[in-house]
Amino acid sequence: MSTTTTDPAEAALSQRVHLPKYGIEVGPFPHLRTERERLAGLTWEHFDARPIGATVGGELSGIQIGADLPDDVIAEIRQALLDYKVIVFRDQTLDSDAHVAFASRFGDLEVHPFLPSNEKNPELVRFAKSAQVGGYENGWHSDVTWREVPSLGAVLHAVEVPPSGGDTLFCDMYTAYDALDDATKERIDDLYAIHDYSQVFGHGIAEDQKEEMREKYPLVRHPVVRTHPETGRKLLYVNRFFVSHIDGMPEDESHALLDRLCRQADTIEFQFRHSWRNGDVVFWDNRAVQHYATSDYWPATRVMERASIIGDRPV
Numbered sequence: 174m175s176t177t178t179t180d181p182a183e184a185a186l187s188q189r190v191h192l193p194k195y196g197i198e199v200g201p202f203p204h205l206r207t208e209r210e211r212l213a214g215l216t217w218e219h220f221d222a223r224p225i226g227a228t229v230g231g232e233l234s235g236i237q238i239g240a241d242l243p244d245d246v247i248a249e250i251r252q253a254l255l256d257y258k259v260i261v262f263r264d265q266t267l268d269s270d271a272h273v274a275f276a277s278r279f280g281d282l283e284v285h286p287f288l289p290s291n292e293k294n295p296e297l298v299r300f301a302k303s304a305q306v307g308g309y310e311n312g313w314h315s316d317v318t319w320r321e322v323p324s325l326g327a328v329l330h331a332v333e334v335p336p337s338g339g340d341t342l343f344c345d346m347y348t349a350y351d352a353l354d355d356a357t358k359e360r361i362d363d364l365y366a367i368h369d370y371s372q373v374f375g376h377g378i379a380e381d382q383k384e385e386m387r388e389k390y391p392l393v394r395h396p397v398v399r400t401h402p403e404t405g406r407k408l409l410y411v412n413r414f415f416v417s418h419i420d421g422m423p424e425d426e427s428h429a430l431l432d433r434l435c436r437q438a439d440t441i442e443f444q445f446r447h448s449w450r451n452g453d454v455v456f457w458d459n460r461a462v463q464h465y466a467t468s469d470y471w472p473a474t475r476v477m478e479r480a481s482i483i484g485d486r487p488v
């Protein structure tokens with residue numbers, strides 16, 4: 174606990190307390206400060222925005238995304254997405270066509286091969302949960318990292334929210350990476366992980382279709398530490414849903430390392446939690462954050478629709 178450093182951030186860090194019996198540490202996270210203060214100082218031309226989390230989450234107001242927005246407004250929304258990583262629009266009037274039209278302003282949309290979609294718009298994944306259909310998205314993940322080219326971001330619209338519960342949490346994976354000690358960063362910086370769609374989506378596939386699906390969606394290899402293509406920042410890019418192992422590493426070692434890295438997303442200080450209201454739209458940067466949809470509302474109904482924008486190959 175005692176320190177001789179004159180750097181206040183290092184001094185704060187050195188005050189963290191390790192509880193070896195449980196393998197946890199408590200205390201301040203001084204590395205959040207620079208980004209938190211940067212976000213607090215941002216100003217915008219076409220809408221108002223305020224941070225709603227420490228380093229992740231911004232609420233934009235004074236804008237209806239179902240309107241025919243000019244290019245400079247879309248460019249500013251894209252900038253807000255890069256800064257806040259997750260942007261929230263409340264009280265939106267949006268039908269499925271307008272949802273698709275808005276998301277398409279940021280790039281081509283993907284069609285998910287395994288999840289049900291909106292009947293009219295196949296680009297919209299429809300999460301329709303009820304007493305008969307449970308919510309299974311309650312684990313930290315980025316969407317479709319099993320694709321060679323995972324999505325840039327996702328625009329999720331709350332169609333029907335449950336009377337209580339059903340929140341979605343987001344974790345800032347830049348911050349999760351920055352929190353690692355130097356030795357771990359050095360160890361993982363050049364590693365690659367193997368991502369496999371079948372860990373989650375294999376269950377619903379008939380035996381006689383498995384070979385065809387594997388040909389269509391082979392195992393893919395992505396860096397464990399990804400550099401964001403637009404911000405240039407490094408971030409942690411492994412998740413338990415889709416990563417099977419670290420390429421070229423013995424199984425036990427790979428499992429232990431992945432478990433340690435994936436646990437970074439559990440840190441509440443790196444997260445933002447969104448409590449949904451009907452008409453909310455949340456747009457997340459799928460390259461920069463992971464998300465977790467709570468499954469605490471069964472047997473109530475919860476209906477969400479998601480448009481995913483095609484991104485680029487992680488490097």
Ligand code: SIN
Nearest residue numbers: 300310341466477479
């Ligand atoms: C997901 O994209 O995993 C679903 C998120 C949610 O339903 O909140």
